[in-house]
Structure formats: C-alpha cells, structure tokens
Amino acid sequence: MPNSNSKFHRNHRVGQEAGRRELVSRSLQSAQHCLEEQDFGTAYAHYLLVLNLAPELKTSVKETFQFTLFKWAEELDSLARIQDLFNCYEQALELYPNDEVICNSMGEHLFRMGFRDEAAGYFHKAVKLNPDFADAKENFYRVANWLVERWHFIMLNDAKRNLTYLKAIENAVHSGCKSVLDIGTGTGILSMFAKKAGASYVYACELSKTMYELARDVVAANNMEREIKLLHLKSLDIEIPKDIPERVSLVVTETVDAGLFGEGIVESLIHAWEHLLLQPKPKNQDVSTRDYGRVIPASATIFGMAVECKEIRRHHRVGTEEVAGVHLPNSVQFFSPMYPSAGSEETVEPYTTEKLSRIPGGYVPLTEPCQIMTVDFNNLQELKSLADRKPWKLSLPVTEGGMLDAVVVWFVLQLDDEHALSTSPSEETCWEQAVYPVQGLLDYSVKTGDTVTMEVCCQDCYLKIQKISSLASECGMDFGDRDDTLSLGNEAELCNALAGLQTTSKQDGSSHVCVLESNNAPYHECFKAAMGKVLLSLNPSKDLQSMDVDGHGGGMNLQESQNKSPLDVAPDPLYILDVSEGFSILPIIAGKLGPVRAYSSVEKEQHQAALHVISEANHFPRETLEFWLSHLEDENVVLQRPKSDKLWSIIILDVIETSGLIQQEVMEKAAISRCLLHSGGKIFPQYVLVYGMLVESESLLLESAVQGTEPTLGFNIAPFINQFKVPVRVYLDLSTLPCVPLSKPAELLRLDLMNPLLNSSSREVKVQICKSGCVTAIPFWYHIHLDEEHSLNTSDQLSHWKQAAVVLDEPLQVQVGDELVLDVQHHKSNISITVKR
Numbered sequence: 049m050p051n052s053n054s055k056f057h058r059n060h061r062v063g064q065e066a067g068r069r070e071l072v073s074r075s076l077q078s079a080q081h082c083l084e085e086q087d088f089g090t091a092y093a094h095y096l097l098v099l100n101l102a103p104e105l106k107t108s109v110k111e112t113f114q115f116t117l118f119k120w121a122e123e124l125d126s127l128a129r130i131q132d133l134f135n136c137y138e139q140a141l142e143l144y145p146n147d148e149v150i151c152n153s154m155g156e157h158l159f160r161m162g163f164r165d166e167a168a169g170y171f172h173k174a175v176k177l178n179p180d181f182a183d184a185k186e187n188f189y190r191v192a193n194w195l196v197e198r199w200h201f202i203m204l205n206d207a208k209r210n211l212t213y214l215k216a217i218e219n220a221v222h223s224g225c226k227s228v229l230d231i232g233t234g235t236g237i238l239s240m241f242a243k244k245a246g247a248s249y250v251y252a253c254e255l256s257k258t259m260y261e262l263a264r265d266v267v268a269a270n271n272m273e274r275e276i277k278l279l280h281l282k283s284l285d286i287e288i289p290k291d292i293p294e295r296v297s298l299v300v301t302e303t304v305d306a307g308l309f310g311e312g313i314v315e316s317l318i319h320a321w322e323h324l325l326l327q328p329k330p331k332n333q334d335v336s337t338r339d340y341g342r343v344i345p346a347s348a349t350i351f352g353m354a355v356e357c358k359e360i361r362r363h364h365r366v367g368t369e370e371v372a373g374v375h376l377p378n379s380v381q382f383f384s385p386m387y388p389s390a391g392s393e394e395t396v397e398p399y400t401t402e403k404l405s406r407i408p409g410g411y412v413p414l415t416e417p418c419q420i421m422t423v424d425f426n427n428l429q430e431l432k433s434l435a436d437r438k439p440w441k442l443s444l445p446v447t448e449g450g451m452l453d454a455v456v457v458w459f460v461l462q463l464d465d466e467h468a469l470s471t472s473p474s475e476e477t478c479w480e481q482a483v484y485p486v487q488g489l490l491d492y493s494v495k496t497g498d499t500v501t502m503e504v505c506c507q508d509c510y511l512k513i514q515k516i517s518s519l520a521s522e523c524g525m526d527f528g529d530r531d532d533t534l535s536l537g538n539e540a541e542l543c544n545a546l547a548g549l550q551t552t553s554k555q556d557g558s559s560h561v562c563v564l565e566s567n568n569a570p571y572h573e574c575f576k577a578a579m580g581k582v583l584l585s586l587n588p589s590k591d592l593q594s595m596d597v598d599g600h601g602g603g604m605n606l607q608e609s610q611n612k613s614p615l616d617v618a619p620d621p622l623y624i625l626d627v628s629e630g631f632s633i634l635p636i637i638a639g640k641l642g643p644v645r646a647y648s649s650v651e652k653e654q655h656q657a658a659l660h661v662i663s664e665a666n667h668f669p670r671e672t673l674e675f676w677l678s679h680l681e682d683e684n685v686v687l688q689r690p691k692s693d694k695l696w697s698i699i700i701l702d703v704i705e706t707s708g709l710i711q712q713e714v715m716e717k718a719a720i721s722r723c724l725l726h727s728g729g730k731i732f733p734q735y736v737l738v739y740g741m742l743v744e745s746e747s748l749l750l751e752s753a754v755q756g757t758e759p760t761l762g763f764n765i766a767p768f769i770n771q772f773k774v775p776v777r778v779y780l781d782l783s784t785l786p787c788v789p790l791s792k793p794a795e796l797l798r799l800d801l802m803n804p805l806l807n808s809s810s811r812e813v814k815v816q817i818c819k820s821g822c823v824t825a826i827p828f829w830y831h832i833h834l835d836e837e838h839s840l841n842t843s844d845q846l847s848h849w850k851q852a853a854v855v856l857d858e859p860l861q862v863q864v865g866d867e868l869v870l871d872v873q874h875h876k877s878n879i880s881i882t883v884k885r
Contacts, residue, residue: 072102076109079116088120092136099143106143113140114149121157133157148177152184159191165257168195172771182875189774189878195258196772198751199478200234204769205750206478207759209469214241214761216344216463217300221245224338225298229253229324231283231316232303235765236263239276242300251292253279262768269764283316286324295326300344306401306471307482307511308348308459314423314431315509317343321428328426343425345461350420350511351472352457354500356450357411360402362568362846364454364485372572372637377665380658381488398512401480404456404473406784408845414452414494415444417472420504420513439505439514446518449495455502455513457482484513497521568846575634578732578834579698580641583622586697586728587642621645622697623690625676627717629702631655636663638698639672647676649686687720695726701801703736704830704842705877707778708852710736710799712877718801731801733832738797738879739843740828742868743853744821745787752777752855775857775880779850782827782843790823790862791815796872797879810873817866826870826881827853854881 075094082091095113099106117140124133137154144150155170168191174184203209221228221242226249228242233252242250254260260280267276279291288294299320303311321328325341361367366382369375404411420442424430458471458481471479486492494500499519505512624638627649635646636659650656656675663673680686690696699721702711721731749755753773754766794815800806829843829851842849860883862868871882 068101072098072105075101079112083112083116086119088116088123091116092120096139096143110144110147113143114147117150118153121153125157130161146177148174148181148184151177152181152187155184155187155191159187164191164194167191168258182878186876186878189776192772192774193778195256196262196769198777200769201754201773202478202751204235204237204754204765205759207761208476209478210237210759210761212463212467212469213238213300213302213344214245216467217241217298218245219464219466220298220342220344221247225342226338227251227294227296228298228300229283229286229292229296229320231299231301231320232311233263233278234259234302235769236266236276236278237760237763237765238300238302239263240267240270240272240763241761242298243272243275247298249296250276251279251296252276253281253283253286255280255282258772262772265768266763266765269768283324284319288324292324295324295341297326297338297341298344299325299341302345304345304348304459304461305482306480307397307399307457308350308423309506309509309511310397312509313425314434314506317425318428318431321431328428345463346426346465347422347424347462348459349422349462350457350459351417352420352444352455352513353417354414354444354446354452354494355404355411355454355456356414357404357407357409357453359408360411360483360485361451361453363400365487368569371569371633372576373640374572374633374636374662375665377661379665380661398510398514399457399482399484402456402483403480406781406786408781408783411456412448412450414446414448414450415500416447418442418444420457420511434506437506439503442502442504443519444500444502446494446496446498446500450493452486452489452492452494452500452516452518454486455484455500455516457484457511457513482511484516486516489517491518494518495521568848570844570846571840571848572633572637574834574838574840575700575732576637576641578838579624579634579638581835581837582698582728582730583638583641583644586622623647623694624698624700625649625690625696626700627676627686627702628700631658632700633659633662634700635659635673636666639663639668640666644672644697645674645690646672647674647679647690649676651677687717687724689724695729696721696724697726697729698732699724699729700732703733703799703801703832704849706849708780708829708842708850709776709778710874710877710879714877715799715801715804715807719804722802722804730835732834733840734802734835735798735800735806735833737795737831737833738799738828738872739793739831740796740826740854740870740881741789741793742791742815742817742823742862742883743785743787743789743825743827744823744859745785745825745853747786748777748825748853748855749859776852776854776878777825778852780827780853782829782851783845785827787825787827788819788821790817790819790821791868792818794870796828796870796881797874799874809875810871813870813872815868815870817862817864817868820863821861823856823860823862823868823883825853825855826883827851828879828881852879854879856883 075098079091079094079098082088082094095109095116098109099113117136121133121136124136137150137157140150141147141154151170151174155167155174158170159167168188171184171188171191174181175188178184217238222245226247228239228247228250230239230242230250230252233239233254236252239250239252252263254263257280260278264278267273267278277292279286281291286292299317301313301316303313303316305311321341326339327341329340329342366376423434456473458473461469463469471477471481473481498521501517501519502513503515622644624635624644624646626632626635626647628634631650632648635648638644638646648659650659659673660670663670676686680688701714701717701721703714705711718731725731753770754760756766757764760766794813796813797811798806829841832840832842841847843851869884871884873880
C-alpha cells in the first residue's frame with residue numbers, strides 16, 4: 049500500500065507539472081497574439097500569469113514584459129485609470145524588485161502626476177541599481193532640484209551663519225530653555241545644535257518627505273536618533289500630547305526667505321505661541337527664563353532702497369515700441385508675474401530674488417537704505433496684527449538721479465540680544481535680496497530731490513511693496529501707474545515675452561525667470577533675416593523680392609497690395625509653424641515678410657488676443673496668423689502637416705531652455721520635423737554648437753555640494769545631502785560668476801537638426817591649459833545657428849538665456865601648458881563631461 053500511495057503522488061505531481069507547462073505555453077502564445085493585435089492589457093495579464101507560474105522564465109521574457117507593461121501603462125494613463133496604472137507597476141516590481149528600468153518608468157509616471165517625493169525615491173533606486181543608466185540619472189538630477197533646493201548647500205556651507213545660530217541656541221539652552229522644537233528642520237542641523245548645547249528634549253518637524261528622511265539619516269549618523277524626535281508633520285498639525293508631551297520652552301526656526309515672510313514664519317509662530325510654546329516672559333520683570341517660552345530668531349528689521357539696474361529693467365519691462373519691424377501697440381502691456389495689478393486670484397510671490405553683488409552690470413542706489421518695518425517674533429499680538437495691519441505709505445528721498453527700476457529689500461535677523469545675521473547686498477552672505485520691479489509708470493526717470501513713494505503691507509504671508517511711483521520735487525507731479533490701456537496677458541508667459549527659443553523651467557519649479565526678449569533686439573532681427581532668406585529662396589516672386597528682409601524698409605505696403613490687378617495670380621502662401629513655448633511674436637514677424645500663413649502655438653486666450661491686437665496694429669490680414677492648437681485633434685501630437693496636401697516651409701523649435709540646458713526630446717522633434725518640410729524648407733535653428741571652458745570657481749563648489757564637516761561645525765551632514773547634488777548647475781551668468789578661466793573656449797559638441805549624420809552623442813575634445821590653477825567646473829553655452837550666416841550666442845550680454853556648468857566631483861590641479869581631454873556625452877537634455885589628462 050505505501051508503494052501504491054507513493055506512485056500515486058508521483059504521478060499526480062507529474063500531471064500537475066505537465067498541466068503547468070501547458071498553461072504557461074498557451075499563455076505565452078496568447079500574450080504574443082495580443083501584442084500583435086496591440087491588446088496590451090490582455091497581454092499584460094497573460095504575462096503576469098506566466099511569471100507567477102514559471103518564475104524561471106523571468107530572464108527570458110523580461111524585455112517583452114517591460115514593453116507590454118509600458119504600453120499598457122500609457123493606455124491606462126490616457127484613460128485616467130491612475131489606480132490601475134500604479135497597481136500594474138506594483139505587481140511588476142514584486143516580480144522584478146531590482147529592475148532599474150521599471151523603477152525609472154514608475155518614477156516618470158509619479159513625477160508627471162505631481163508626486164515628486166515618491167518619484168525621487170524610484171529614480172534614486174534606479175540610479176543605485178545601475179549608476180550608468182542615463183535616463184534614470186537625468187530624471188533624478190531634475191527632480192533633485194525640486195526636492196532639495198540648491199540653497200540648502202549654500203547655507204550649510206556658510207560657516208558664519210551656522211556658528212551664529214549655534215551660539216544663540218547655546219545661550220538660550222544655558223539660560224534655562226531645556227525643551228526645544230525645531231520648525232522646518234531641513235537636515236536637522238539646528239536640532240543637533242540644541243542637543244549639543246545640552247537641551248533635555250529636542251523635537252523637530254519637517255513636512256517634505258525627502259528632507260524628513262534625510263534628517264533622519266543625518267541625526268542617526270551623528271548618534272542622536274534617540275535624543276531628537278523627528279516628526280514628519282507641518283508644525284501647524286502638531287498636537288499635545290499626541291506628538292510632543294508638553295509645551296516647549298524654545299522654538300528655533302529659519303523658515304524665512306529673501307522677503308522674510310514668504311515661507312510662512314508668521315503663521316507657524318502664531319500657532320506655536322498659541323499651542324506649542326510656554327507663555328512668553330513678562331517684559332521688564334527680572335524673573336528666571338526657565339518657565340517661559342521664547343523664539344530664535346527673536347526679531348527682524350526689514351530695510352529697502354530704490355535702485356537703478358539695467359539687468360532688472362530688461363527682465364521686467366519692455367523697453368521698445370518696435371521689434372524687428374513689428375509695432376507693439378500701447379493697448380498691449382507686458383508685465384512680469386509679480387506686477388501688483390495682475391488681477392489673478394491665486395497668491396503670487398510679489399517679488400523676485402537676486403544676489404545684487406553678482407548682478408550683471410551692477411546697480412546704482414538711488415536712495416539711502418530705509419527701515420521699512422520691524423517684527424518681534426516673541427510678541428504674539430504683534431504677529432497676529434501683521435495680517436490685519438492696513439497698508440502704510442513710505443517715502444524715500446532720491447539721493448542719486450537715474451532710472452527707477454526696482455525697490456530692493458533685505459533684513460537683519462536678530463537671533464538674540466547678542467547675535468544677528470544680515471542679508472544686506474553689502475554683506476558676504478548666502479542670502480539673496482528680494483526685488484520688487486517697478487512697472488507701469490509714465491516716466492521712470494528720477495533726479496536728486498525727488499521722492500520715491502510706495503505702499504507697504506503684509507498680506508497672504510508675503511511682504512508686499514506696491515504702487516511704487518516717483519514724485520518730482522519742483523512740481524509735485526506723481527508719475528504713478530497708467531490705467532488707461534488694455535492689459536492683455538499679465539502672466540509668466542507674457543513676462544517671458546516675445547520669445548522664440550524659450551521655456552518656463554525651475555526648474556527648481558519654485559520661481560519663473562522673467563525675461564523680456566523684446567529687449568534682446570539681435571534675437572528678433574536674426575530670426576527676421578533668416579526667415580526672409582528662406583522665404584525668398586522658396587518663392588522668389590516680385591512680392592517676396594520687395595520684402596523688408598534686412599530691416600531697411602522697402603517692403604510692399606497694404607495700399608500697393610490693394611492696387612494690384614485682379615488678374616495677377618496670388619502666389620500660394622508658404623506655411624510657417626512656431627512651436628516655441630511661451631509668448632512669441634515670431635509668427636507676426638514672418639507674416640510681415642510676404643504671402644505666408646503663420647501658425648502660433650500659444651495656448652492661452654489672452655495671449656492669442658494680444659497677438660491679434662499686435663497683428664491688426666501692423667495692418668495685415670487676420671487670416672495671416674492662425675493658432676495651431678485649434679487645428680489639432682490631438683494636442684499631444686503638435687508636429688503634423690499644415691494640410692493634407694501641404695508641407696511646412698519653416699518650423700521653429702525650442703532647443704535651449706532659459707536655464708542653459710538643452711530641451712528634452714529636441715532631437716526627436718527635429719526628426720519628425722524633417723519629414724514635414726517641403727524641399728528647401730528649414731528647421732530653425734538648423735544646428736547648435738556647444739562651447740565650454742575650464743574654470744576655477746569656489747562659488748560653484750559651495751553652491752553644488754556641502755564641503756566636508758568644517759562648515760557644519762563638525763556635524764556629519766555632507767554625505768547625506770550630497771546624494772542630492774547634481775553635476776550640472778543651471779541659471780548661471782558667466783559675466784558675474786566668480787571664477788578664473790583656465791582655458792580658452794572650445795567647441796564641445798554639434799547638434800544638427802537638419803542633418804542628423806553630422807551628430808554624435810559623444811566626442812573627445814583636447815583643451816590646452818592657459819593658466820595654472822585648480823579646475824573645478826566647465827561652464828558651457830551655445831551658438832544657435834539659424835543658418836550659416838545668422839546665429840545667436842547664448843552668452844551674449846543681451847541674451848535672455850542663462851548658462852550652465854558641469855561641476856567636477858574631484859577638482860583637478862593643472863599647470864600652464866597641460867593638455868586635458870574632455871569626454872563629452874549628450875543624452876536627451878543632459879550634457880556630461882569627464883576630464884582626463
């Protein structure tokens with residue numbers, strides 16, 4: 049009997065195995081059939097079954113499974129079946145937990161949906177699994193700029209700032225403050241200062257998931273994980289006794305931005321005083337501080353002055369009434385996003401920021417620095433009254449004549465009675481200054497004796513300076529805002545006005561670069577000449593031969609056109625497509641060059657209305673300008689024929705971001721565009737040359753990574769936050785970057801949009817050292833060639849583009865005469881450079 053049972057079980061197992069193999073085989077066949085039919089959802093289900101029944105097939109079907117997953121995920125995304133999409137990825141990662149390609153793809157979906165913290169985790173994991181995976185590295189570098197903003201590195205490298213905070217915290221703890229709450233802890237450095245000073249209980253809260261996890265690692269590495277309680281919470285959500293056992297005697301925080309209030313310090317301290325802090329010490333009473341609460345910083349004083357600055361002016365005001373022959377009517381105004389009368393209901397940061405000590409062209413103070421206001425962070429009633437305080441007037445006597453371009457603001461942060469930090473432009477500080485551009489005046493000129501007036505208030509957690517104007521000394525005339533014109537498009541895209549090759553990035557995503565390209569005259573003149581040359585070659589008719597190609601007049605006017613004989617045969621229009629981002633008048637410039645049909649890709653109605661007003665002011669027919677997106681069935685497929693039987697004469701692409709990086713997928717767009725051009729048609733630009741040079745720059749090092757433990761006063765923070773360093777710094781201005789050139793500029797790479805055979809994704813370049821020093825970075829910029837005769841240099845003084853730089857992991861000592869080899873790699877929008885001797 050036992051032998052019979054054993055044989056039965058053996059036969060049963062054999063039968064089960066045969067059935068499993070048969071089911072696996074049929075499922076694989078069904079999956080392949082579904083793929084051929086593009087039924088990706090069913091194919092995916094079959095592959096799941098196969099991999100669960102036959103794990104030994106994981107390696108052999110891996111690539112096909114990935115393809116199926118990605119195609120099915122695209123469908124689910126287009127159908128807005130988001131939960132199903134994420135379920136598929138979770139199933140896939142259970143089967144392939146260490147697959148960098150699936151991790152990276154999951155991160156891309158999360159990032160597109162706004163889950164940046166979660167996306168960063170998947171990108172970071174993909175890079176750890178395969179450090180050479182270019183797609184994951186590029187994705188991680190982009191998201192790292194959002195998650196760990198670059199100012200973290202700059203501030204942690206500021207030893208003076210760190211030491212000042214340490215001494216103030218030591219004073220407070222030694223005077224009796226034994227329980228501490230660190231609001232917005234970041235890396236946890238202030239909490240560790242408090243513990244080092246002898247605090248008995250230290251709590252720290254951080255809302256960002258990435259920064260919370262980073263702080264947890266930092267605290268553990270410094271052997272304080274049992275002594276500092278980290279809370280992944282906004283301070284407004286902390287409850288007693290749920291999160292902390294009782295009220296604390298000291299709150300430390302540095303939740304301040306260049307405008308002081310922009311990170312919500314007032315709101316968080318009001319809540320802290322009401323719910324988390326002991327009562328404040330009574331004034332003018334000599335009692336122990338042990339039983340009372342206090343805040344570091346204790347107070348702040350805000351200062352401001354009016355300045356003249358050409359760089360601020362050209363970024364925030366249109367300085368011309370005509371651009372490349374196109375008249376800009378007064379009925380269209382262009383404002384930067386922080387213009388106070390923008391009329392948007394959403395809260396917009398009312399200032400931009402600049403490091404005035406490094407602003408191109410410098411600045412001229414037009415007034416003496418003036419105290420704008422003070423705030424006592426240890427006075428609850430004062431904090432609560434800030435938001436309710438009515439706007440107040442401020443007048444600054446003009447001490448130096450010039451152009452009124454901005455009011456610049458900074459502050460002195462009084463940590464306690466002995467220790468203070470200043471963000472003044474005259475100080476060596478890691479801080480930038482807040483800049484309130486002056487806009488909408490009839491006259492911006494001021495002279496000694498005049499008065500600059502403004503209105504100040506604290507609203508929506510921001511310090512707002514508005515209604516800035518000048519009052520002439522001799523007549524009392526107020527050159528205030530003009531309000532008799534039609535304002536069309538007071539938004540960031542209009543602020544990025546009159547752009548061709550332009551994008552809205554921050555990129556660190558947290559601010560827009562306001563660049564008015566109308567003030568970049570060579571940009572539009574260059575496009576005008578290059579477009580005219582192409583159009584003339586494609587249709588050398590009488591009409592086009594009379595075009596104003598070189599900007600010297602002589603173009604056919606409307607009256608001449610109307611007087612033409614009806615027997616004259618009108619030439620077929622030539623089609624021009626501008627798919628550059630933002631607000632661009634290039635289609636209107638093209639429309640003035642002859643019989644063309646110009647298509648703009650602007651989306652917003654107010655932008656389209658503005659373009660219509662400009663085109664009408666320039667007296668050409670409404671049908672000359674059309675809006676391309678209204679012709680598309682699928683707005684995701686922008687690059688298409690103008691009509692079924694027509695092709696484009698010119699396609700204008702965005703190639704370089706304002707940040708100084710190459711646009712993503714630009715070569716893929718160029719490949720599609722080449723198929724949509726008729727004979728003789730051109731892509732603008734036709735090719736781009738990348739230039740770079742070797743430099744020594746301590747500033748770039750300090751802005752890119754924390755330099756060891758010395759600036760952080762012995763605390764081990766660098767290895768953790770430096771995981772989020774990126775090899776390329778963006779939004780640089782080489783004209784003011786503190787650096788020493790160690791080589792001459794060299795051509796690094798060619799990106800040819802018209803002739804792909806001339807492209808190479810990698811290249812080795814030999815560079816001669818012309819000055820001894822230590823190579824720390826390789827700044828790079830672009831020569832954008834519309835054709836062989838017309839090009840734009842992104843490093844020119846009038847350029848609206850900024851520059852970027854590759855920062856070396858290990859600085860390299862060099863001597864005059866040394867020859868280095870640069871290994872230049874281009875992948876999507878990322879340029880990587882490795883230096884070899």
